[in-house]
Amino acid sequence: MFDIQEIRSQFTILNRQVNGKPLVYLDNAATSQKPDSVLEVWNQYYTELNANVHRGIHTLSQLATEEMELSRRKIQKFVNAKHDFEVIFTKGTTEGLNLIAYILTQKLKKDDEIIISYLEHHSNIVPWQLLCERTGAKLRVIPIDENGILQLDFLDQYLSEKTKVVSVNQVSNALGIVNPVEEIIAKTRKNSNAYIVIDGAQSAPHFAIDVQKLDCDFFVFSGHKMYAPMGTGILYGKQGILESLPPFHGGGEMIATCSFEGTTYATLPFKYEAGTPNVGGNIALGAAVDFIEKIGHENIQRHENALLEYAQRQLSEIENIKIYGEKAKRTGVVSFNLEGTGISSDVGMILDKMGIAVRTGHHCTQPIMDFFNIAGTVRASFAVYNTFQEIDLLVEGVKKAQKMLS
Incomplete structure (x- = not known):
């Protein structure tokens, strides 16, 4: 009830x-407010479990690792990812979109095209503009009508063999408009081999997400808009795609071997999780998922x-x-x-x-x-x-x- x-x-x-x-x-x-249950989990980490993860053999490190990986599995279920290692912890939607735009650099060349929409947050505009500057690719924008509704006839016109990325939000943060991402994905799959990126920052708090059913290549969202602490977020990416692309940040955690002669990279998800993560926040993000699913x-x-x-x-x-x-x-x-x-x-x-x-x-x-x-x-x-x-x-x-x- x-x-x-x-x-x-x-x-x-x-x-x-x-x-x-x-x-x-x-x-x-x-940003949403945070329920006491989420804040209690966050506080419990710092008062009872505070340790770095994946690196220590001592008890606190092992317990913290178990809790953060449990949170990853909760989020896997939350978005219906096929594998838990397809769930990458980030600082939020902005970092997720920048990560994707950076690792796709080698996949684009001069005069390739990236399609976004008029309804995008700056976070889903600027990273693609930067990618265009790096590669010589061109940005194309799906227009809206006077009601703010995307004019998908233009998507039909834009899609071609030159299209390498289609990135749109599922819900507009400014207007609350729910975009027909299923139709956008279907059109893209039919007419190009483009990577499909969905910004779910404004959809994840409001309705169920199923990345396998959507058949998107990437899906990003922020924890702080769905009752979790700030500085938390998720990048979902298909296994084969993430494995084929380069890392984003270099440092601890993301290596398999490191020497002055060369470095090999860790397996997913750690390849994209360089450095000490926001352990308490990531665990609390799992608690936010629990809160949503209980209701x-x-x-x-x-x-x-x-x-x-x-x-x-x-x-x-x-x-x-x-x-x-x-x-x-x-x-x-x-x-x-x-x-x-x-x-x-x-x-x-x-x-x-x-x-x-x-x-x-x-x-x-x-x-x-x-x-x-x-x-x-x-x-x-x-x-x-x-x-x-x-x-x-x-x-x-x-x-x-x-x-x-x-």
């Missing part, structure tokens, strides 16, 4: 006040979709409000502006005085903002612990901001 009050009771931070008001936290697309993906998705539908309905009744992407399939996000009231940050500051945390600005998606000819939006984003009463407070706050700024 889905019990919202029981879920909220697991997040101590939700009991605090901000500016004398109860906290209403609606900035989950930036259930269907329950989370049902609740968050209901919140989104309610928020859009209530906000749309406000005069002169513009909601972006409202006709597209979305999850977890409502992004809007009050027309004629100045910049989005003004609205955000007024809401903050009421204890309501939202994100304002361009959300690291400046091309989207340029498309709509705006500087930014007010973005309210939801998690499993948010309530309809909090949305009522948001709507009340937006109305107050409108009166103050008009």
Whole structure:
């Protein structure tokens, strides 16, 4: 049974006040709050198990290694990877995307093409631009329409033997639009031999992921957006592809043998995990997976979709409000502006005085903002612990901001 009050009771931070008001936290697309169970696991590592992993024969090292590898297996199941060694621990989505773009350098040459979409976070734009600079490849961008929906006819036009990479997000962080990645993958497989990269930073917290069913080559996401500590993330890659590509960072852990004459590399996953990892964070990421699976993906998705539908309905009744992407399939996000009231940050500051945390600005998606000819939006984003009463407070706050700024 889905019990919202029981879920909220697991997040101590939700009991605090901000500016004398109860906290209403609606900035989950930036980072989610962390349940006590995750924080307890993180704290337990540092108070009872603190040791480096994979390197020591002493008891603490062995126990820490067992816990981190258990977390890897939990994440393998979470995304339905075929093997646990296809799950690489990273610092987050940004590092995962940069890793992929770097190790693919040798696979591209001048005039090859990389396809991304207009809906990408800067983290899924800049690494590919850097790859183009290194190789002479060209970047092609799938456009959007006035509703923020990808125009896949252009993907059909772009795909060719020159296409070496297709990288798109599953959910837009700025607009919450759910992209048809299954269709994108199918079109890509039919018309090219490109590597397929899926940015799952905004999808992993909200619905079930199955990388084998998707048949993507790489899938990346961040822990801190799905109730885990910051500085944690996952890169999934198909075994054969990861084995065929070079390492990203060099150092300890990623070697099989090292001499001044030459070095051989460790097997997966350690080939891509150079240096001391974020052991406590990685173990806590497994605890975040436990938290999500205990509630259930269907329950989370049902609740968050209901919140989104309610928020859009209530906000749309406000005069002169513009909601972006409202006709597209979305999850977890409502992004809007009050027309004629100045910049989005003004609205955000007024809401903050009421204890309501939202994100304002361009959300690291400046091309989207340029498309709509705006500087930014007010973005309210939801998690499993948010309530309809909090949305009522948001709507009340937006109305107050409108009166103050008009």
